[in-house]
Amino acid sequence: MYQKLRELWLSTTLKHKLSLYTAMVILIMASSAVFNVWVMDFTLDGFDKILSDNSRCNDFQQAMELEIDAFESYVRERTEEHWEEYILSCVRTERCIRALPFQYSSIGEERYARTWNIKNSYEAYSVFREQILKMNEEESGYITSLYRVYDMQDYLKDYARRLVQVTLSKGNETYQRQVPVFYNIPYLILAVSLCLTVMAIVLTRLLSNTLIQPVVKLAHNSRKIARNDFSGEDLAVPNRDEMGELVAAFNKMKHATEGYINTLKKNNEMAGLLHGEELERMEMEKQLESAKLELLKSQINPHFLFNTLNMIGCMAKLEDAATTEKMIYSMSNLFRYNLKTSEQFVALNQELKVVQDYVYIQQMRFGSRIRYDSDIQVNGGQVIIPAFTLQPIVENAVIHGLSKKEQGGRLYLRIWQKENCVIISVADTGVGMTQEQLESLKEGLKERRSAKVGIGLGNIYKRIHILYEKGEMNIWSRRGCGTVVQMVIPLERVDETETVTKKADEEKTGRKEIRKKEPDSENTDTGEADEKTAGQIGRKTEAESRKETS
Structure with missing residues (x-):
């Protein structure tokens, strides 16, 4: 199975490999995101339910207390301001009662009974409360009815306090049941992260072995070729995709370049030899032309010049021109x-x-x-x-x-x-x-x-x-x-x-015994x-x- 998968991977094109790698990376990232969302949802959902139930019960208790205070203020002093405050408190209390959890499957038997008592008691309390507010203070039975309202308010306050206690107790129990899970969540996150990391490393290494390493080998051999170093074996990669074709073409180009450079070296050496022979030939031609020029010069007999100067010197001697004679002899010696x-x-x-x-x-x-x-x-x-x-x-x-x-x-x-x-x-x-x-x-x-x-x-x-x-x-x-x-x-x-004799012979030849x-x-x-x-x-x-x- 592994061998078949390996052969399939090596024969897959680079485009498909990159697409598969991208899909796997996206899948890993999506899995990580889903897992993190699930952990956050699980954690927050448990805490949110407990806190929400506690908050709703507490809100009802506070709203009931505010309504009782507003009712007493309005009964003592029936003003427009107290009336508005009383109406608002009643509306708030009714909203809080409707918001109380009232699902038997989720809140349990005890909380359901407490909540049912509150709903029924408040409904009867509301009817009786409105009747009292319509009565005149001087009517008979007003005071008795008023204290009955106060008793009903005390019952509701007591019901609210017990509901809060029961809710807190149930929430604490629920929290204690979930604490072990909360403690194990970091380890679960770490385990999942390690699994995803290993998958990413395996995919990256697989892609590197089939794509990056051949490119690195190509770059290394290219630098060697740039230094005219064609030593070393040909590159060998197991790929049968575009990278394998590129490596095969590179090996062919390497051998072709090596042969071309060797041919150029041999041609340069041959050109150097030919150039050297050409220079030697030009030098020989130059020497030949120089020899021809020297031969042409030598056709003028130097003895004619020497004899002429000596003859002029003799004439200067006969004419007693000593200075002229010496100048002529000096010139003759120079020539x-x-x-x-x-x-x-x-x-x-x-x-x-x-x-x-x-x-x-x-x-x-x-x-x-x-x-x-x-x-x-x-x-x-x-x-x-x-x-x-x-x-x-x-x-x-x-x-x-x-x-x-x-x-x-x-x-x-x-x-x-x-x-x-x-x-x-x-x-x-x-x-x-x-x-x-x-x-x-x-x-x-x-x-x-x-x-x-x-x-x-x-x-x-x-x-x-x-x-x-x-x-x-x-x-x-x-x-x-x-x-x-x-x-x-x-x-x-x-x-x-020897030197003096040679010099004397030269002077003797040029002066004709003078x-x-x-x-x-x-x-x-x-x-x-x-x-x-x-x-x-x-x-x-x-x-x-x-x-x-x-």
């Missing part, structure tokens, strides 16, 4: 270094020679506005640094710092060793930068944006951080004071003899201050810029 240096790393001396040639040319251009000083505390032939490192920074100091300052300034190059690193500092007393410009420059260097920092400075910053794990490049600047660029490069050394002693760097300063003063200003600029940044 040769830029066009023929293919190594990624060079000796420090080569970079210093390029800086000297570049500063000499700029001093010839700006005259005493540019003053140069250097302090090299390392062996330049044994220290290796990335090629094209110093000249672009010195060029930035001249173009963006010193040339924009009307009175010019000093350029100070200082190189020293600290632990296992070579520190290169290029300081100038030019126009400097504001704090906003400096922060924008640093941000552009970190984000590798050439538009903000320029190709030369950005390329040096990038190469230092790529080639050296501990390499650094710092910039300090103050508006109106100057700028300091400092590079920290891990120390690498080569054989000094030998001339180059001017010392000390003579490149054409300014007003001496070498010592320039060095002090350069160091002061570097120190002030560091202090401002911190």
